[in-house]
Amino acid sequence: MATVFLTTANTFLPSPLSLSVSSSSSLLTPPTLCCPHKHNAKRQLALCKAVSESTPLSPNFTKRSLSISFITSFTFFLAGKGCSDASAAILEADEDDELMEKVKRDRKKRLEKQGVISSSDKETEYLQDLVYKLSKIGLAIDNNDLSTAGLVLGGSTDTDWVKNANKAFNKLSSSPEEKTQVDTFNSSLANLISSVTRNDVESSKLAFVWAASSFEKWTTLTGLIGQLKGL
Numbered sequence: 001m002a003t004v005f006l007t008t009a010n011t012f013l014p015s016p017l018s019l020s021v022s023s024s025s026s027l028l029t030p031p032t033l034c035c036p037h038k039h040n041a042k043r044q045l046a047l048c049k050a051v052s053e054s055t056p057l058s059p060n061f062t063k064r065s066l067s068i069s070f071i072t073s074f075t076f077f078l079a080g081k082g083c084s085d086a087s088a089a090i091l092e093a094d095e096d097d098e099l100m101e102k103v104k105r106d107r108k109k110r111l112e113k114q115g116v117i118s119s120s121d122k123e124t125e126y127l128q129d130l131v132y133k134l135s136k137i138g139l140a141i142d143n144n145d146l147s148t149a150g151l152v153l154g155g156s157t158d159t160d161w162v163k164n165a166n167k168a169f170n171k172l173s174s175s176p177e178e179k180t181q182v183d184t185f186n187s188s189l190a191n192l193i194s195s196v197t198r199n200d201v202e203s204s205k206l207a208f209v210w211a212a213s214s215f216e217k218w219t220t221l222t223g224l225i226g227q228l229k230g231l
Contacts, residue, residue: 123168124227127219130165131230134212137192141204149204150196157190169218178221184214 133152140149154161169182188211195203219225 120168120171123171124224126161126164126168127224128228129161130168130215131228133161134208134215135230138208138212141196141201141208144201146196146199146201146204153193153196155197156193157186162189172222172224173218175221178218181214181218181221185211185218188214 136152137149140146140152153159166182166186169185173179173182188207192204192207192211195207216225216231219228219231225231
């Protein structure tokens with residue numbers, strides 16, 4: 001009987017090795033309750049739920065995780081901001097370089113234009129005569145004196161003062177904008193001559209305004225506006 005009991009007891013008592021493995025495993029895994037009675041499933045589930053609810057996550061662990069997450073996000077934000085700032089600085093530097101190059105080109109063109117104007121005394125005289133002619137025509141039209149305006153105009157665009165003015169335009173015009181204003185002036189002048197010939201006061205006034213405005217814009221573009229009297 002005693003032999004049977006001991007044999008039975010040995011089957012329930014774990015060996016020292018199994019105790020060591022068991023104790024080591026208990027340190028790595030959370031404790032669980034095992035109910036010896038398999039038929040009492042509800043009681044086993046209730047006890048396991050109680051044990052699980054009694055071991056919540058550590059508040060310190062949660063705060064530490066949130067802190068690490070916040071610091072990581074903030075670091076990426078600063079890194080991205082630094083990259084965008086660097087890109088913006090590069091773009092601004094490129095824009096500054098382009099602006100400086102444009103300023104240099106414009107200054108070079110102005111100097112070249114001034115050189116051409118300085119060596120164009122005859123063309124400047126033609127343009128000064130044009131200013132005097134336009135002043136007389138404008139005064140006559142303003143007084144509704146189309147006969148006097150017609151005498152100054154000469155009745156066509158083939159007059160010497162118109163031809164001389166176009167010689168000056170052709171020599172001193174270099175940009176597309178300047179040439180556009182010359183075309184506008186010539187077409188407006190032709191309309192002015194036609195309106196004066198028809199004795200149409202309103203059309204004459206409108207055509208004169210277009211001609212005078214285009215000529216003034218041209219002198220501004222070429223830098224001659226300060227060198228011609230009467231403008």
